[in-house]
Amino acid sequence: MAIKLSVIDRTKLFIRDTNRWSLLTVAIVCIICIPLFTIIGNLSGGVGEMWSHVAEYLLIDYLSNSFVLLIGTGILALLFGVPAAWFISNYDFPFRNALNWLLYIPLAIPSYIMSYAYVGMFGHGGSLEKLGNALGFGGFNISMMNIWGLMFVLSISLYPYVFASSRVMFSSASGSIKESAELLGISHKRYFWKIALPVASPAIFGGLFLVLMEVLNDYGAAKYYGINTFTTGIFRTWTALEDLQTAIYLAFILVVLVLILMSINKAIRGRKSYVTPDLAQTDIQRRKPIGSFQKVGIPIICALPFVLGFLLPVLQLGYWATFHLHEQLSTDFLWISTQSLFIAVIASLITVSVTVMLVFFPKWSPQKFTKSLIKLSTVGYIIPGAVIGITLVASSGFFVRSFNDWFGLEIGYLIYSGLFLLLFAYLFRFLAVAYNPIEAHSLRVGSNLAESAYMLGKSRIRTLFNIELPLLKSSLVSGFLIVFIDVMKELPLTLLLKPYQLQTLAIKAYEYADDERVSEAAITSLILILIVCATMFIVTKLSNDQK
């Protein structure tokens, strides 16, 4: 039976339960969500001058291209990711262990770098054509600079999201369910279609959702291939048409598109339970040996995404790098790498620190609404970088004008010439990346240890530093490194919000390609890939240790 409380009693309880941690949580969430408030606030300001032009001539193009890209990239990512995950989880074959790790590596190559490499390989005058001529087969090339080329490049660089989520589900399938199916005489093929795939489908769609978010976020590859998507449209509306208001309207449409995708993902997951007992037994004990025909077929199917998604692009980049090794390996290059690393480290530190606050402050507040408020601050990951960039340009403009009008203070140079805006943008975009593993780990650790420290007279802050953070060390480091990887690879936000003097490896690679000096982007790209690969290796090791 519910307790009936008068309004006065409720108000009293509300005041009693509102402590400094509730107020701090609200303040942090409000600050982080400035980009969201900006979109909503600017919608009421009406459309910009160029809206009719954009709506009449470009919007259909943005919509149709984005739609075709989403569908095509999604299907290809499923085709690259799901079969490989199935075979690796259920069969024993040569190089299985190596491929198990190698299939994640394409994530280390940003899609814009992948797009340069593929044009260099298959495009007109590319490596394939040169090789054909050298071997006497004649020139041969594949036109990559179209929507199909972009679709392929995006899918081969993003399929690891699908692979990772399918792999977890396929390898954790209950051994007893599998054995029951065998005893019922169900073939392995039928087991895949009727049981394994339906059970894994929510996780697979979860991975697919991340792929689609990245497709909408992509700027570099679409721009290089000359395909008009929402993200390139937002950039163009602001930079070429100089209409910020219309750019924000486009951003709003893009956010609506993301929300629709999110609802579809949620509807597919539904309320069914797909958790099976007897976790991970199958992966070790029940993998099947394969026949002679499959001995060739399965390794090829599994190796193909790695070859296309990593080996070939890296070979192409390596080939280009040999031409520019001496001219590029200079102090300038070292300085750019240092800036890249510095900004990624600072952004990761800030993101992990804010994450810790957002994980713990609501726990220290008896107010329940603070816990649901946190979800709002982690939506940045599903909002494309271009949208965040544009909204931050708009909101910072508002602050700069307000300070000038109200207090006569000119703070523009502080905002635009420093790193503040860019670091804030990274925080908003990548907060969920750090929040999810740290929150999950803290839930696993539970509240009893902290509560028992409180009962021993320790304050919340002392308990946090003496008990909770030491126990969360591995997830804090993982969260830091995952944000680090994302910031190192990030392009659209950095491009929009970086101070004039700042150079990062990602920006430098993009600038070379934008200047039609794509081969010169190779060394920068390879260094970036190397750093990301090494970091991914540490993250994998840490997560294995945690298990």
Next chain:
Amino acid sequence: MTKNNAPILEVSGLTKSFDQTERALHGVDYQLKAGKVCAVVGESGCGKTTLLRLIAGLEVPEQGSIQIDGEVVSSTSISKPAHKRKVGMVFQDYALFPHLTVEENIRFGVSKSEIESADKLIKLIKLSGKEKKYPHELSSGQKQRVAIARTLAVKPDLLLLDEPFSNLDLITKSTLRKEIRKIAKLLSISVMFVTHDIYDAIDIADEVVFLQNGELLLSCDTSDLLNQDEEKVRMYLEQIQTQARHLLSLKGNG
């Protein structure tokens, strides 16, 4: 310092619900005198642990108040944080810090000047020789001892124990029951512990509180337990009456 026979704990009209729909506790009134051992008995989900957590300050009530040693620590307008209530609590799963040794766990809550007295507890609670071990290297009984020693080290006015014997084998359980009573009397500390086993209550408590569906059914001295007319309590006791009489007679003879 509490005067003799003055209540160390006083709860009145204590009401708590979760998600505004289900009442975990409703209008509980109870006083615990200083130096007494009280057992809170009831079936699973009757609100025993919630009562303990409210007293400890780990939850906040919707209605009612809690006084500890004469000071209001919780009401509809006040909620003193857990670490300022001078209440110690031993959790059901012991909640030992896994990255600290036995000695570090026990010293965790004390200041440098009190380390010596904390170390004496290691002997008192029979943990000598285990000081450098980590929690995962101990048995359940040893973990329970560390948890108790750690809580006693900060010299709380009131010791709360949540199902202290639930994870123990019969022999360890019996030994620890005796030791808890002995230590409580030795240190003149008031104790409130939660159990679903009436044996625990009869064996070491001075008073018993019965909770049912979040409401206080009965509170009485342990020695008066068999004279109670309350039907539900009788039903509760009938199942074990013979054994209870035997235990009580043994206690009386002792």
